[in-house]
């Protein structure tokens with residue numbers, strides 16, 4: 096229990112202390128953003144209380160009159176920001192105004208650690224929330240009372256390592272933040288300055304922001320305005336406010352849908368990837384409003400998880416206000432909104448991809464891996480999703496669509512070739528590609544984990560089957576390739592001794608390989624490993640092993656390049672008398688297998704034996 100009469104003193108969390116040192120000492124030119132942050136918090140508090148009053152109307156007497164009040168006292172040198180929102184109790188104060196609550200603040204500190212001191216200028220972009228008050232104030236008081244509770248509290252700090260909490264004397268719920276302004280920050284007490292700051296940064300706030308009872312902002316939710324009347328700067332401010340991001344929106348989608356389930360959506364695609372994009376929870380971050388009433392930050396069932404990079408709001412008057420957040424998730428109307436939004440977003444991406452391929456590549460670099468999850472998750476929209484997917488390929492350094500790939504495919508080519516792996520640069524160098532490159536046959540280079548998985552679900556595109564170049568036999572002969580690049584390897588395997596070499600290698604390697612055979616896909620490298628047609632692709636096997644979902648891999652097929660000088664020499668040796676007891680041939684069999692493994696980025700199965708054999712072979716060369 097808290098002793099309600101005593102004044103208690105606490106130390107800030109270490110990171111807050113560090114942050115406050117930076118904030119308080121900064122002669123930062125954009126200090127005015129402190130007001131944006133405080134108004135944003137006040138507006139969030141009103142949103143929260145308005146939601147609570149849906150189920151408990153007695154919580155707010157003036158539920159229709161939520162507002163943010165600003166008051167400047169030039170004599171006392173104080174500026175106060177008040178709201179009649181949810182308020183905070185003793186525990187809330189301890190939890191939030193003493194620790195780092197917002198992700199942006201943590202990111203700011205990280206950037207600061209990595210970067211130069213000059214990066215302090217980034218405060219404006221990151222926004223450090225409540226703590227930015229200390230850029231302009233010597234000390235800050237917070238007088239607050241939580242809705243539904245009798246006790247109010249006064250939090251006070253000079254931002255120098257400690258803060259105090261004691262009982263306060265507030266009669267209504269809500270919060271007042273009182274800033275005791277620094278000498279050099281008196282400008283922020285001037286009416287004109289305040290008016291300008293609010294208009295610049297907080298016009299989108301949907302509650303009235305009043306200075307001496309005079310409204311300073313439009314106080315209409317930005318998404319309810321005519322899209323043509325919202326400027327880019329206003330969008331950016333709203334995007335920052337609603338998503339706690341600090342970049343600019345790459346794409347803005349503002350739509351109104353009338354019909355069975357009417358709704359307005361204002362969605363943003365960020366221009367850089369948010370921190371939590373790959374969090375296990377895969378949360379959506381689009382806020383749901385019902386008839387202007389804020390419902391939830393992360394409503395499940397509103398946005399598909401593969402569009403979790405979207406930010407913004409959706410507001411519908413056709414959802415019920417009188418059900419819990421959980422029940423709302425299973426409302427069929429919500430599912431209809433989700434489908435409509437998804438189609439809109441994919442449609443807009445398609446347009447961007449067609450009209451601004453360069454920009455689209457940047458988007459794809461940020462979010463492509465997440466977006467491709469939709470190929471698995473959303474079978475009903477698979478074709479539309481596939482249409483806007485882009486892939487690296489051996490064609491050139493640019494991304495390609497599947498349709499363009501198909502258009503470029505060679506005569507007789509009825510497959511879409513791909514190679515998967517973890518590192519785009521490495522797979523581009525893979526020996527498996529040699530034969531394809533020589534024939535000018537394009538191969539998709541797929542380096543996202545998700546690629547392995549959607550390829551299990553989608554087997555063809557425009558009548559052409561997807562085919563891994565690291566699995567099964569290749570049929571490059573039937574494809575008419577580029578001039579002079581045709582394979583003219585000597586097929587007389589027996590006269591070369593190739594059959595004998597293959598037999599010797601098989602004998603020596605035993606069950607370590609599934610088969611040994613001449614290769615059609617190699618031109619420069621002597622060997623490579625291939626998965627058999629029915630077996631698991633090499634990269635998928637590697638991924639599953641990494642995640643502990645697979646113990647042992649399948650034996651692979653070892654392919655030899657019959658045109659390679661070393662293979663030819665070995666073949667000659669295999670043909671000669673005494674081959675059966677030729678130690679060098681035996682060592683070479685193991686070394687070839689290890690070499691194929693190494694070229695895939697793996698380590699030899701038995702590194703000690705590998706080194707011994709390598710030494711023996713090198714030794715015999717001198």
Ligand SMILES: Nc1ncnc2c1ncn2[C@@H]1O[C@H](COP(=O)(O)OP(=O)(O)OP(=O)(O)O)[C@@H](O)[C@H]1O
Pocket residue numbers: 132136137140178180181182183191192196197198199223224225226269270339
């Ligand atoms: N006026 C207020 N009324 C009620 N709670 C507030 C108010 N101002 C701040 N808080 C509480 O303090 C917390 C910390 O605020 P701060 O501005 O530092 O970060 P934040 O607003 O949580 O960050 P983000 O903007 O990323 O959500 C808020 O989450 C909120 O719980």
